[in-house]
Amino acid sequence: SGGQKQRVALARALVQKPKLLLLDEPFAALDNTIRFKLHEYLKRVQERYDLTTILISHEVGEIIKLADKVVCLEQGRISKIGSPDTVFTNQNLSGKFKFPGVVVKVEREEIISVVSVRIHTQVVKVVVQHHEAEALALGDQVMVVSKAFNPILYKLEA
Known part of the structure; x- marks a missing residue:
């Protein structure tokens, strides 16, 4: 192989x-x-x-x-x-958006988890609850959505 x-x-x-x-x-x-x-x-x-x-x-x-x-x-x-x-992290992202991406890193912090998502050539960090992060794996296709300043992560089913 x-x-x-x-x-x-x-x-x-x-x-x-x-x-x-x-x-x-x-x-x-x-x-x-x-x-x-x-x-x-x-x-x-x-x-x-x-x-x-x-x-x-x-x-x-x-x-x-x-x-x-x-x-x-x-x-x-x-x-x-x-x-x-x-x-790679875009610090100035705000406003309304909806972008497909790929999970490249999942970090568990004390209170929350941080998921790094590659969107084209940039990486966006999204704060999620632990149970949300546990449902994700490296390489998962996701949609990063925001209507204000707090992005939401949706896993796309294959």
Whole structure:
């Protein structure tokens, strides 16, 4: 399978005990199930081996999940540098809207949960109740809706 080939390729690279791992669109040809499993695998490898990794990707969800620092390039020049939250979260979103998106991260806080949803090239954070977050999984298709300043998240049935 594609996932097996990617894991074997990563294992071959790690046998060399590199100080730097360069991955160019490593998850591009994989289905979502395999892709999310490999995200978890790579994250464990990065942490276990304290491995610096340069990940080239156009998938915002992958970047948010796997990166500590993001460098965005536009026309060959650096346009943004920062944490995934700083680079991808739109702080100025308000008013009336309705956007389809994909769940890229679910964080449980003390009182509430925060769901990060990729909408095109931006990531919007939506505050939800714990029971709402528990019904969501990475990769779920959702609709982010607002009639004022508090967005509401609706899971779209497949």
